[in-house]
Amino acid sequence: MVNIIWVFLFLTGFIFAAITGNMEAVNEAVFSGAKEAVVICIGLISVLTFWLGIMKIAENAGLLNMVSRLMYPVISKLFPDIPKGHPALGYIVSNMTANMFGLGNAATPMGIKAMKELKKLNNDKDEASRSMITLLAVNTASITLIPTTVIALRIEYDSAAPTEIVMTTILATACSTLGAILIDRYFYYKRMNKGRGIY
Template identity: 70%
Template sequence: MINLIWVFLFLIGFVFAGINGTMEEVNQAIFEGGKEAVAVSIGFISVLVFWLGMMKIGEKAGLLLKLSRLLRPLATRLFPEVPANHPAMGYILSNMVSNFFGLGNAATPMGIKAMEEMKKLNGGKSSASRSMVTFLAINTSSLTIIPTTVIAIRMQYDSASPTEIVGTTIAATFFSTVAAIVIDRYFYYRRTKGRGGL
């Protein structure tokens, strides 16, 4: 479905440019955008490699395992349908830790695996389980301690102080995560109450 939306948007843009006679500007924007995207991507590599390397060191040193153990009691309360020792819980915790460090690229595969495992727990149904909805809400709000990707973008564009957003990022993502959990629980209990508590 997403692919169809993107194709639809591209077609609308080209048709609109053709009608207004701005096709030359569109072509120029395509080439300039591609050039800038490559430059930004190369700038990302150094920062992401550094933090991924730090995570690997933390993993080898047992720090990530300790952080996961610290988060496990909270995670078992947030995801009561997922057994504490199930692979889904491991993927959920890995996803959360990756998001803490702003490593969306590292968090995404873990998130996909977590959803696949939770789907198995849900009996392979096409409808999302309570835990799947909760995980999506938390993953979208994603509490972040070090916004690695945003810092990399700010460094790429020569920000005078690329790390000054750390404090506001922690505050914003903390409140967004709390709001996501509260809204998720509100709609869950409202739905179960509507079904007579089942």
């Protein structure tokens, strides 16, 4: 479905440009945009490589397991269906940690692994379990303490104060995470109460 939307947007843009006589501007934007995307990607490689390496070292050193034990009281409240010591917990902690450091690209593989483990717990059903929905909500909202990727982009574009967005980011993502958790719990309890015939 997403591919269809992108094709529709591209075709609409090209047709509109052809009608209004702006094809030259579109061609220039396409090539300059492609060039700029490559420059940005290369600039971000160093940041992502560094933090992915740190995450791998932490995983091999057992730090993620230690962090998962420390975070278990919070995680167990968010994900009560996951048994203690299950591999999904480690992946969830890794995902949340990567998101806290603003590494969305690094968080994605951990989130996918966590979803696979949660699907096994759900007996490989196609319907998402409570924990899978909660993980999706928390991962999407993702509280961010250090927006590493955004700071790297601001440095790339010669920002005078690339780290001035840190406090704003913390406040915004804290609100989004709290909102995601509250909405997740609201619909969960609403569904539970409906099943009991309360609604």
